[in-house]
Amino acid sequence: MQAAKEADVTIILAGLDLSVEAESKDRVDLLLPGYQTQFINQVAQVSKGPAILVIMSAGGVDISFAKKNNNIKAIMWAGFPGEQGGRAIADVVFGHYNPGGRLPLTWYPADYVDMLPLTSMPLRPIDSLGYPGRTYKFYNGSTVYPFGYGLSYTKFNYNIPSAKRYLDIKLEKSQHCRDLEYKEGEYRPSCPSVLIDDLQCKHDFEFEVEVQNVGRRDGSEVIMVYSKPPHGIASTHAKQVIGFKRVFVKAGQTEKVSFVFNACKSLGIVDYTAYNLLPSGKHTILIGANVVSFPLQLNLK
Template identity: 40%
Template sequence: MDINCGTYVLRNAQSAVEKGKLQEEDIDRALHNLFSVQLRLGLFDGDPRNGQFGKLGPKNVCTKEHKTLALEAARQGIVLLKNDKKFLPLNKKAVSSLAIIGPLANKANNLDGDYTGYPCDPQSLFEGLKAYVEKTSYAIGCLDVACVSDTQFHKAIIVAKRADFVIVVAGLDLSQETEDRDRVSLLLPGKQMSLVSSVAAASKKPVILVLTGGGPLDVSFAKGDPRIASILWIGYPGEAGAKALAEIIFGEYNPGGRLPMTWYPESFTEVSMTDMNMRPNPSRGYPGRTYRFYTGNRVYGFGGGLSYTNFTYKILSAPSKLSLSGSLSSNSRKRILQQGGERLSYININEITSCDSLRFYMQILVENVGNMDGGHVVMLFSRVPTVFRGAPEKQLVGFDRVHTISHRSTEMSILVDPCEHLSVANEQGKKIMLLGGHVLMLGDLEHFVTIQIY
């Protein structure tokens, strides 16, 4: 009742009340919460134009500072998923002509996504890229994002054949994913896949595929196609997305974004969306959900993302052993002594009286071993001892973005809270900390931390 954002409650609440499934006090509670927030915002204090926020307008939103922030957010959010033979970045001086193809390429409002205000200076991807290459042409390819017809393919193919380089923009917009509109497939809508492949076959050089939208896509066809050299996911990058994309394609900005979700294959849609079990169940062919538990094939994994440069890690400091003896309650210590600590496999988190005393920082050296400066998101994962049934494959401990300079190193640290990051939920839903060897994973590096009673 409190957080419904679509029309479900509007369409079904009265029927639910009449059937006794929804009580009046539930509605009263939701309304109390709603009106409480509105009262705090001053929406009942007379003319809102005279209130605390009444004078705010475009001049307060469209400031230089805010526009710069929007651009930086778009830059950092773009994810480079594929870049065969370092096809990107392009040298704009060497690009004589450029073709931009796709129904999403020449509509600025498609970049905003849902729950957005009015953009200050909206710009389409076509406009942003044309600013870098004067001889830039455009073909829609599909009449809309649903792409139910291929009648515009031939025009797109002609434009692609004439251009020196080709960028195809495909993916999703709010006609495909929004409140009350769920996708039934992870593939590109309609004939978009065919459009991408047809253009790639006609192009003189391998093409660049730009993907839009907020959800995962099964683009296995493009991932394995050598005629598609590079794949960029831009999500819904906002009004500055066109400039950010152009900067990345032409090497003015080094991409460093990471995927915020797992991209499952189309076969995952066979799993019932009402099955909310996180853990896999091989006995019934259930692969689990999320990067923590999913055991099936992935198109692209959570946290995936490439750069125009390369990085190496070195762990400068982190403990190899943690003792819980000084962090347990007296009753817990007595119980452990009575049972024999060597037979214990875990400790309940609520038995630990001082989680703060167990925290530590992993000190990390990040070296940019390539030829281009750039930001890099360092992600630290943990894996618990394998003795626990239903343990996650891995779980994120923390992450941070660092700016690196070519052929130089940068030091950073990530806080590890064992009570939070090295614990799991058992079958009863209670958080426990497993004793024994835990693994902290940093790229290809592994660091072992043994948790023991004494």
């Protein structure tokens, strides 16, 4: 605390290590062990200059207290870096490198561990027992930081100038429609779905994304693309990643990125009987954290 009172900038390193996170161990909570929370708050409170928090961990940690602390001006998750990790952290903190990463996992709040027992294996939520789902695909609760979250020293805008918005798939005589479970009162198509194993899967859809760097720094952006199944289907995922690309964009400029996806691989769902089905109806293609989106109508005939 005395050093922070005199320093122009305070960098606080905290997190976990192999005594907490290892193949043979189970974490019992999602908090920082020991007195780290108290330590971070006390140092940030008296810091003369901005306080920057660096978290080292393999998994998520509930650092809501730091997120809400106005004295902490930046938070960086460094994972478990290698021998050049210190140099890499310094390059980001001091602005020599413009980061462009994305969280590969959901950071849950601390009370998540009390919402369901360790013995509950389903990824889907169990509403009758009040259990939330697991992973970004099924979790339906609040987060500290969501899957795919990431910041940069610049800002990017997305635009979709062109996209295919419908896809017709003609079924052969050997290909049969399969029923799906829908939420009560929801519209049910005449041909709800088809078994993907019965299709030749030669149906693609493509689109283009314009990425504009509207900030003052050159930087790279990871464009994450999700598909969302038609509304009303019961017990399916909320969304799923179908692809991503990294693009470098100079300040004030725009880059175009093209995507091509196979319908069977990108729009399929898995039902409770473990069948991989392609549902008909209006799918939604999301770019980033729903920054832009467009509908894709899939018709089974």
